[in-house]
Amino acid sequence: MAEKTVRLKIKRQLNAESSPFWEEFEIPHGPSMNVISCLVAIQEHPVTRSGKKTTAVAWECSCLEEVCGACTMIINGMVRQACSALVDNIDQPIVLEPMTKFPVVRDLVVDRQRMFDNLKKVQAWVPVDGSFDMGPGPKLEESERAVHYELSKCMTCGCCLEVCPQFEKGNDFMGAQIISQVRLFNFHPTGAALKEDRLHSVMGKGGVAECGNAQNCVEACPKEIPLTTSIAEVGRQVTLQVMKDWFRK
């Protein structure tokens, strides 16, 4: 019997401007392989399936246990993390593509800076006075804490944005990631000091109103963050804020 192998088809791009092309690879199969170990195998032996010498495929990764969000890419048509994509659980040839909603840097590496910039726009932080000793933080009820811990697990991977029909390279939509963070920080007793500012930010261009309720985000989120609940919750907060702005100012 021939040795068991893994076949991959990878969409490559040499730099931001050049046009993409496809390369196929075939590597030896091993136990508990994931897409990362396939890419490592290609680094080790950068030769295509047809025997042509090429370069290793560039991709981003860090933690390899699905808590950092770095290795997000499109695997067999679905956006997900490469580390948790186990070879034995997915169809071959394994088709790898870079995320489509962010500019490609090279091969599977994209620039997701927009997500971090948006965090700045909505002031996604708790405005503490400083790091010096000021005693304990606010008390929180465990059940409330548990709900918001889930929101806090967002690793800025961009899956929710990749699948969102309203989020595109050229537009301003912030997407579920940001809206959910707004909910998180508006909940926090100290974070709430900036609640009005945050709500006004998501009432601007690219804000929560541009959500089309396709709800793909919640399906795609690898951390199972209740993103659509966050969107509705922020929708409610915004509705109340509108009333406040109209009738109390």
Next chain:
Amino acid sequence: MSDKRIIVVGGGLAGLMTTIRICEEGLAVDLVSFVPVKRSHSVCAQGGINAALDMQGKGDSPWEHFDDTVYGGDFLANQGPAKRMCEKAPEIVHMLDRMGLMFNRTPEGQLDVRAFGGAKQKRTAFAGATTGQQMIYALDEQVRRFEAAGQVKKWIGYDFQELIVDDTKTVRGVVVMNMNTMKLETVPASAVVVATGGPGYIYGKSTNSFINTGSVATACYLQGAKYANGEFIQIHPTAIPGSDKDRLMSESARGEGGRMWTYKDGKPWYFLEEIFPAYGNLVPRDIATRTIYDICINQGLGLDGENKVYLDLSFKDPDELDRKLGGIMEIYEKFVGDDPRKVPMKVFPSVHYSMGGMWVDAETDMTNINGLYAAGEVNYQYHGANRLGANSLLSCIYDGFVTGPNAVKFANEVKPASDFDVLAEKSLGQSEKLFEQIYAMDGDENARKLHQEMAKWMTERMTVVRHNDKLEELEKKLVELRERWNHIGIADHSKVLNQEAIYVKDLQRMMDLARVLTVSALHRNESRGAHYKPEFPDRDDENYLKTTIATVSEDGPKITYEEVDTSLIKPRARNYAVDKHATEGEDK
């Protein structure tokens, strides 16, 4: 705001905390990070952060925490800094809590704490089993505040190359590479803080990320910074082996009641509970690891004849497991395919943490290069010969509190470099030369294969059990590999995000650092904490109650020793079969 700027290399917990402290002191920061800071390796920390908050009224105190830390570290930790860290710990946890970190709560809404290895008191505050991730997010958010205010400039996707040091041995800036364009740049600074974490990738598969090459620490070492206690590499007892890396199953699993066992004579054998009645499953990592190693390798009692034992939580309430250990439950389920709420997890030890690191001054965290500081795992402080679980997150944050203000003080006092441009050009030239050499490589060695060879040798000889003859062979091997590095051939000559070229550069540094670790281990003829030599099975305080210092020289690392600060707790025998106070008065 002063116009002085400080460079912080590394955007993990230590780097971010240092950045916050520098900003609070009014200086601006250039934060250089290989990856977006939220993706730093700190996210992998799971179990929690230690602080003697005494949330359960059992008389816990910072002193107890300090005593556990020193005892757990087999008395090799400098006691002054360790004590100050433990004293600061409750404040640190409160600060993180104020920053919005979603720590688990008690029914009253107070911080919940759990048990961890090497301590009888429950003092580990936690956020599910993703505490490191939650901590880095909390700090990242604060840094983003300063960034929005213009006080922090992030250099994301920039790779540190080397320090710019003048002839008074004062650091003046760094050389970095924009990885997207492969262009080298120089950045001036009044002080530089290195916070780049551990070197686990030297071992190939470890619980560390691929980014934990130790490359920055090595670069500093090669430029004259001392490297201390390199031989002390922590092997975590409970990881799940993978094809790319080993994934950590947090010690908090045992802190929440998880039991370790294997079959002996056909019956479950709870070996840690039997061998160490006083601490049971919560013995420190070096002890648990050696026991598992002995059971699997020497006694052949691993599961299914493989090097694995059970870590069992299946008897616990699944809802509680999800609430307190959700993160690792998910990891095990996703990567192994079994549900740890129903069946025991299969685990084995894996390289995890470096107690050793860049030598720093006990008071200021400054290295022996003026104006160069080291914070977090990359320095050697606090943990001695073995780190207690949930002390690393603490030491990262605490280091920020030490390094930040001291770097600011230095920056404010140091005279500006008169000849920065000349120095910068020289350093830039050196870095450029290295990359020219790499781009021109056309030999027949395969960089990945060299790394695998090094990893195999290191894992076999420089982990749980060490023998001098094998270490000597290892050192020879490393010298050979380092020579073969010159004969690597590279396939990728692109000037856009050339990961191969960067990897080849890092590989060279990993090889240099591997040799430092090995030579340090070779010279220490005793057994202490994570460093175990069967030929010298006992701790030898007379000769080796000392910090190992490695200094670069033409013929490899030169080893010297420095006294350890034991001014507060007199060293005593370390025995986890009995209570830690039972050995008081026993000289060791």
Next chain:
Amino acid sequence: METVKDNSFFYRRLHSLLGIIPLGLFILEHFFTNSFAIHGATVFNDKIDFFASLPYLIVIELLFIFIPLLVHGIYGLYIVYTGQANQLQYGYFRNWMYLIQRVTGVILLFYIGWHVWTTRLSALFYGKEVSFDMMHKMLASPVVFWWMVVGVVCVSFHFANGLWSFSIVWGITIGPKAQKRMGYITMGLFVILAVVGVKALLAF
């Protein structure tokens, strides 16, 4: 203090609101009134005469029907333009609903344009009488009949599913269970409206 500098939020919310008030309410009224056709020409014509006799009719129609229709339709078209369908890649149920909402919206733009012209504007401009008889003649053509069935089904769906989105946008249904429940309710509404609407067509 962060202030809102852009009007897109206002337009979006206006679009959402107009879809329910007044347009949704008008649809309910319209379907109900049409259902009088079940009782024959006389009863139906009486109702038409009643509406035709309302004071300020033109103003009411302009303010509560035509202008909202135009705004909702044109801005809706813009919303369709801002999206990018990906149902083949991500075939989740809600994603299909998202697409159908937009497709029905575009169909309705044509349908309502045609419908308003044939049954209202031509009456206004050319003095054609809108009556049971006129509808009967129109619907005698199978093409017109099926075209109107399509219109009725589309408008029923677009309104019912729009109500579902509305309740999220304005923060009425927050959690996944509430949203699912609302999904069942609005799909029930869709079926009822479609049946009522088609029955009225059959009655002519």
